[in-house]
Amino acid sequence: MTRDSTPGSLRVLVAKVGLDGHDRGVKVVARLLRDAGIEVIYTGLFQTPETVAAAAVDEDVDVVGLSMLSGAHMTLAPLVVKAIRDRGSDIPVVLGGIVPSQDVEELAAGGIAAVLGPGAPADQVVEVVRKVAASRS
Amino acid sequence: MIPRHNGGVNSPRQQWQKAFDESRLREGPFQTLSGIPLEPVYGPDDGEYPGQYPYARGPYASMYRSKLWTMRMFAGFGTAIDTNRRFKEIIKAGGDGLSTAFDMPTLLGLDSDDPMALGEVGRCGVAIDTLADMRDLFADIDLGRITTSMTINSPAAVMLAMFVAQAETAGVPRANLGGTLQNDILKEYQAQKEFVFPPRQSMRLVRDTVAFTAAEMPRWHSISISGYHIREAGSTAAEELAFTLANGFAYVELARQAGLPVDSFAPRLSFFFNAHIDFFEEIAKYRAARRIWARWLKDRYGATSERSMQLRFHTQTAGVSLTAQQPEVNIVRTAIEALAGVLGGTQSLHTNSMDEALALPTEKAARIALRTQQVIAYETNVAHVADPLGGSHFVEALTDEMERRAEEIFAKIDEMGRGSILEGCITGIEENWFQGRIADSAYELEQNFNRGERIVVGVNRFLEGNDDDDLAILKITNEDEAKQKQRLSKVRSDRNDAAVRDALDRLAKDAVDSEVNLMPALIDASLAYVTVGEMMNTMAGVFGRHVEVPTI
Known part of the structure; x- marks a missing residue:
């Protein structure tokens, strides 16, 4: 796990879950958030829903950002939400990557707070993360 | 004899003509649409010609006059039976090479029933657990006649073993098998991140496959040294060029350390580059790649065979250039990128489908992608003349600049490895140097986009029509996962x-x-129906596993 901190700011855990090794997007988003003054923690590759949930709760983050490009999001993303809720936490989960718009409704039903599709610009990424964090309490 | 230029019998032009006349040619007519006859290549008598060292203008004298590029469409999803059906469609539609995409568990050496495989089985490619799946994958396909490319790295030796076991069971001797194993582990640590064992142990498996195929599979390409993923991960064109060729040099050093003479294996190395959207930069990259490879193989590694010095490559259009917005526009992007690959002299080409920023391609989208290549091949006449942009002041200058930038990077890698590119590549991986540079370049490009300096049609400009997104996309259900586990x-x-x-x-x-x-132990294990996961776990017990230190 690696972190880049700005004291007192919003804290976001960005995570790669499952076997998907595409890490370009997650790193770009991590830097975008960091440059927007948000504290970012990156899990590294090959995490499970359990390890992501544990890290999110231990680090007491405001938002979890998942990056998924292998098509496994319908299976894995809701499992991350469930693992966080099973720990008694309401930390919201945002999903980004190759996610067709047809999947968004079902993902929302699975507890995903927001979906950022391919091509989402930097200001939208930051805005969605801030909005989701603010809606929490 | 003193070579006489400017029209003399030994001018480069005449040497080229002699080689061209000795080549087997395909049927013409080679003329423009309006009937103007076209020469196979253009240039001054004392200029550079294709098929001549250092090969900037192409590895062969006759280039596409002998044979068009191979339209190698990458496919694979669901179970082996589904993919076998897709393969047969590709053959029927005129594709002449198969390219196998494996699913993520297979790429990471996991069985379909491994808990980590959940949700990934058969999703991004075909699931292969045992020889039984390999048999279904290639059922009723004559492996002695078609060439097969397998995109797999960490478990490449295992997959090659299963492929050999399947072919020989079906009566095709290993010596008759033609194809390519990606088997480029270095770029996994640098860019694609599908690693299992630590770098040095992985390199031992690479060495074993190179030695095995050099001895027993004369038609096989043991490594496809891949810049594609380095570029997709965010590098610049010059970094793609330099990291890829440096990895190539590392494999050459590895095989030489194992006692193989350079000319015994170098002719079997091939390359795989990205075709991104910057048209001329890509063409310059391919031309520079050929020149650099020839020079290094000859001067630094002592190759004497022309085949060792002739860089041959596969091209795939840039997945990252595709947009989810107005996806039909991706057909245009892909066509331009594919054209760059062809004008750059690629030996084979995969064109992406318009829907790949959304999901795996539908049959229709994949067919249009193949049709795009066929339009370039059969309608535009661009394949009539070799290296048509050679001699352009712009393209020659850009080619030189790509080479200069690549040489700067080689010097850095050589320094990291204290005079060994092999050690420099491993050190650069262990110290996150490659990974850091790629992430920096990716972020730089993203910032250009965010500042509006880089325009992407339908994404930050020309948005009208973005809401008409009703493209039918391929849905893969979890039924395949259940079927495969059963x-x-x-x-x-x-x-x-x-x-x-x-x-x-x-x-x-x-x-x-x-x-x-x-290799022999892996082939025997395949024949005994040992699973991919069992073989990989057994080796991991000896080799250990690689863990990347996460950095932003």
């Missing part, structure tokens, strides 16, 4: 457990001794 469990119960144990014991024993070539 199948694996049947294979496990039908096989001879004692034979499995013996095969794994031998594999573990061979793995301990780094002087032993692991």
